[in-house]
Amino acid sequence: MIIEVKNLVKRYGDLVALDHFDLSVQEGEIFGLLGPNGSGKTTAINCMLSLLHYDRGEVSLFGSPMSPQNYKSKQKIGVVMQNVAVFHELTVLENIDYFCGLYVADRKKRRELVDEAIDFVGLGEYRKFLPKKLSGGLLRRLNIACGIAHRPSLIFMDEPTVAVDPQSRNNILEGIRRLNAQGATVVYTSHYMEEVEQLCSRIMIMDRGRAVATGTKEELKAMIRTGEKLSVELPDLPAPVLREIQAIDGVRQVSYQNGQLVAHCMMGGHQMIAVLDLLRQRQLPFGRVFSEPPTLNDVFLEITGKQLRD
Numbered sequence: 001m002i003i004e005v006k007n008l009v010k011r012y013g014d015l016v017a018l019d020h021f022d023l024s025v026q027e028g029e030i031f032g033l034l035g036p037n038g039s040g041k042t043t044a045i046n047c048m049l050s051l052l053h054y055d056r057g058e059v060s061l062f063g064s065p066m067s068p069q070n071y072k073s074k075q076k077i078g079v080v081m082q083n084v085a086v087f088h089e090l091t092v093l094e095n096i097d098y099f100c101g102l103y104v105a106d107r108k109k110r111r112e113l114v115d116e117a118i119d120f121v122g123l124g125e126y127r128k129f130l131p132k133k134l135s136g137g138l139l140r141r142l143n144i145a146c147g148i149a150h151r152p153s154l155i156f157m158d159e160p161t162v163a164v165d166p167q168s169r170n171n172i173l174e175g176i177r178r179l180n181a182q183g184a185t186v187v188y189t190s191h192y193m194e195e196v197e198q199l200c201s202r203i204m205i206m207d208r209g210r211a212v213a214t215g216t217k218e219e220l221k222a223m224i225r226t227g228e229k230l231s232v233e234l235p236d237l238p239a240p241v242l243r244e245i246q247a248i249d250g251v252r253q254v255s256y257q258n259g260q261l262v263a264h265c266m267m268g269g270h271q272m273i274a275v276l277d278l279l280r281q282r283q284l285p286f287g288r289v290f291s292e293p294p295t296l297n298d299v300f301l302e303i304t305g306k307q308l309r310d
């Protein structure tokens with residue numbers, strides 16, 4: 001295991017930010033920490049990095065205990081924090097060179113690494129720009145370049161796509177995939193479930209400082225009873241027929257609003273044919289039909305009783 005966290009407890013006064021938190025990450029993974037605001041993702045990362053004191057528990061990185069003095073491990077780690085942390089007096093190139101210089105003393109080698117990092121995040125035409133001249137998305141890309149230029153083998157990224165434009169978001173996500181393909185293990189926090197689903201090989205869903213479920217997205221979705229969500233466009237649906245649909249085996253919950261029937265179904269059933277057959281038998285014409293698999297929000301909702309997004 002490249003990361004092994006056991007029984008971590010972190011309190012801020014009376015608030016328990018991490019509540020007996022365990023985590024194992026294997027080399028080569030893109031591991032997602034998914035949870036709503038305040039669930040403890042940033043605190044978990046800061047504890048793993050020894051940036052925060054914790055009350056209890058153990059953190060081991062690269063097979064050895066992590067501590068503020070463990071410089072051997074620190075050299076192999078890249079960190080992209082939630083808040084952009086760059087020097088506003090330095091240009092794009094100077095910023096990346098500065099952060100890379102904390103790890104790589106050799107100037108020639110550093111020049112190569114900095115150039116690679118600039119290409120990597122697509123900031124080639126902005127090398128001489130000061131950060132204040134960059135858009136929010138470009139600034140985030142600079143933040144990433146500063147965190148990864150020294151070619152770390154373990155990268156922590158804390159919500160790197162918050163408030164960025166779609167082009168920069170795609171650039172960032174694609175970049176993370178490439179870093180991973182080049183051998184880096186990535187721990188990625190987000191409260192965007194779609195992003196985590198697309199990117200991560202395994203996901204931990206967090207709530208109130210605890211891991212509520214961990215697995216691949218398929219494993220997580222198999223943990224719940226919620227199955228597909230069926231939507232059928234139809235101009236009219238009398239209430240008695242709606243009740244008949246509700247009574248179909250495997251249909252959990254139905255609603256009809258603005259010409260759209262929505263049926264939430266149980267996992268493992270095939271209720272679409274039964275629902276459409278019933279509409280046909282009742283001579284109710286319908287238009288487009290959609291079927292959506294359960295989302296990680298459904299997983300979160302079923303386990304915690306709350307929506308992932310507040």
Ligand SMILES: Nc1ncnc2c1ncn2[C@@H]1O[C@H](COP(=O)(O)OP(=O)(O)OP(=O)(O)O)[C@@H](O)[C@H]1O
Pocket residue numbers: 012015017035036037038039040041042043044082191
């Ligand atoms: N320095 C601090 N002092 C007191 N409470 C804190 C401090 N930092 C975090 N907290 C609290 O600890 C809990 C976990 O916060 P944390 O920032 O780790 O969550 P998060 O999942 O990263 O949230 P976000 O998505 O908003 O970054 C929250 O209730 C937060 O208010």
